[in-house]
Amino acid sequence: MGIPCAAGLPDPVGRAVSASDKPKKESMNGDPYEAIYRRFRPRTFDKVLGQRHVVNVLRSQIAQGGVSHAYLFSGTRGTGKTTMARLLAKGLNCLSEGERPCGVCENCVAIQNGTFVDVVELDAASNNGVDNIREITAQTVYPPSVGSKRVFIIDEAHMLSRGAVNAFLKTLEEPPENTVFVLATTEPGKLPATIRSRCLSFEFKRVPAETISEGLAEIAAELSVKAEEGALALIAANADGSVRDALSIFESCMAVSSGTLTRDGVLEAVGSPGDEATAALSDAVTGGRAAEALTLFAEMMRSGKEARRVLEDWVDFLRSALLIRYLDKPETVLNRSTENIETIRARTRNMDEKRMTEQILKLSKLYNESRWSSHPGILTEMLIIELSEENES
Numbered sequence: 001m002g003i004p005c006a007a008g009l010p011d012p013v014g015r016a017v018s019a020s021d022k023p024k025k026e027s028m029n030g031d032p033y034e035a036i037y038r039r040f041r042p043r044t045f046d047k048v049l050g051q052r053h054v055v056n057v058l059r060s061q062i063a064q065g066g067v068s069h070a071y072l073f074s075g076t077r078g079t080g081k082t083t084m085a086r087l088l089a090k091g092l093n094c095l096s097e098g099e100r101p102c103g104v105c106e107n108c109v110a111i112q113n114g115t116f117v118d119v120v121e122l123d124a125a126s127n128n129g130v131d132n133i134r135e136i137t138a139q140t141v142y143p144p145s146v147g148s149k150r151v152f153i154i155d156e157a158h159m160l161s162r163g164a165v166n167a168f169l170k171t172l173e174e175p176p177e178n179t180v181f182v183l184a185t186t187e188p189g190k191l192p193a194t195i196r197s198r199c200l201s202f203e204f205k206r207v208p209a210e211t212i213s214e215g216l217a218e219i220a221a222e223l224s225v226k227a228e229e230g231a232l233a234l235i236a237a238n239a240d241g242s243v244r245d246a247l248s249i250f251e252s253c254m255a256v257s258s259g260t261l262t263r264d265g266v267l268e269a270v271g272s273p274g275d276e277a278t279a280a281l282s283d284a285v286t287g288g289r290a291a292e293a294l295t296l297f298a299e300m301m302r303s304g305k306e307a308r309r310v311l312e313d314w315v316d317f318l319r320s321a322l323l324i325r326y327l328d329k330p331e332t333v334l335n336r337s338t339e340n341i342e343t344i345r346a347r348t349r350n351m352d353e354k355r356m357t358e359q360i361l362k363l364s365k366l367y368n369e370s371r372w373s374s375h376p377g378i379l380t381e382m383l384i385i386e387l388s389e390e391n392e393s
Contacts, residue, residue, distance in 0.1 A: 043103030075204025078242030093147030206241020
C-alpha cells in the first residue's frame with residue numbers, strides 16, 4: 001500500500017529522526033498508537049498505489065546499478081514522494097539477491113524504522129538554512145558506514161533559502177561517490193533551474209480514485225472493518241488523489257463508526273452537506289426561491305459545513321446531473337450508486353441544461369475566488385441570490 005509519510009528531522013549531528021523516534025500516543029489497550037497512514041506505508045515497490053511510471057524506472061535502475069546521483073520528486077501532497085524516496089534508499093542498500101527492496105532484510109527494516117545511519121532526512125520547511133545544508137554536505141566526504149549508498153532525502157526542497165541552495169549547488173555539480181540526493185517538493189517551479197537541471201525529475205500524479213478505493217478495501221479487510229457499498233469509493237473521491245488524505249478520512253470514519261463504515265458517516269467526517277441537502281438547495285435556486293435557498297444554506301452552515309465545501313458539492317451535483325443525461329451507463333463514470341443516480345435524474349428532470357452549465361461555471365469561479373476571502377459564506381449568499389433572480393426571469 002503506497003502511503004506517503006512525513007520526512008524526519010535531523011538532530012544536531014545529522015542523524016535522521018523518524019516517526020519511530022518520536023513519542024507515540026497510546027491506544028485504548030495501552031499499546032503505542034500508530035496512525036493508519038504510517039502503519040500501512042509500503043515496504044516494497046509492489047505495495048505503492050499508482051505512480052507506476054516512477055516505480056518502473058527506479059526498479060530498473062536499481063536492478064542494473066545505474067542510479068542517478070540526484071532525483072527530484074514533485075507533485076501534490078500525499079502522492080508518495082517521500083515514500084518513494086525511502087523505497088529508493090531501501091533498494092540501494094537492500095541485502096537481498098532478488099527483487100530489491102525486499103522490505104524484510106536488516107537494512108530495509110532499519111530504513112523503514114528510521115534508524116539506518118546512511119539514510120538522512122531533512123525537512124526543509126523548518127531546516128532551510130545554510131548551516132543545515134552544510135551539515136549534510138559535510139557528511140558526503142565520508143563513505144557509507146553500513147550500506148552501499150548514502151542517501152539524503154530533502155523534503156519541501158523548494159523552501160531552502162537562497163544561501164542554502166548556493167551551498168548545495170556545489171555538491172550537485174561535483175557529486176560525491178556512493179551518495180544519492182532525493183529532493184521532494186510540491187512546488188518545483190520555486191527551485192532554481194540550476195538545481196532542477198542536475199536532477200533526474202519525476203512528476204507524481206494524483207492517484208485515481210478507483211486505485212485508492214481498492215487499496216482502502218485491502219486495509220479494511222485486514223482490519224476487519226466492514227463498509228457499505230460506495231463508502232470507500234466516497235472516501236477515495238474526497239481524497240482528491242492523495243493517498244494520505246484518503247487514509248486520514250478512513251481513520252476518522254473508523255473512529256465514529258460502530259464497526260461498519262457508512263456513506264452517511266463518511267459524509268459527516270468530510271463535512272459534506274450530502275446529496276439531499278445539495279439537491280434541495282439546487283431546487284430552490286432553480287425555482288427562483290431565494291429566501292428558501294438562503295435558509296437552506298444557513299442551515300448547512302449552522303450544522304458545521306464549510307461554504308467552500310457546499311460549493312464543491314453543488315458543482316459535483318450539477319455535473320452529475322448533466323452527465324446522467326448524456327451517458328448510457330453513468331455509474332461507470334460517476335462515483336455513485338444506481339439508486340443515487342436515479343434520484344438525481346428525478347430531482348433535475350426539469351432543469352435546463354444550458355442553465356445548469358452556466359451555474360457550474362459561476363459556482364466554480366466562486367469556489368476558486370473564495371479561497372482568498374475571509375468571508376466565503378457571504379460571497380456564496382450573494383451568488384445564491386443572483387442565481388435565484390436569474391431563474392425568476
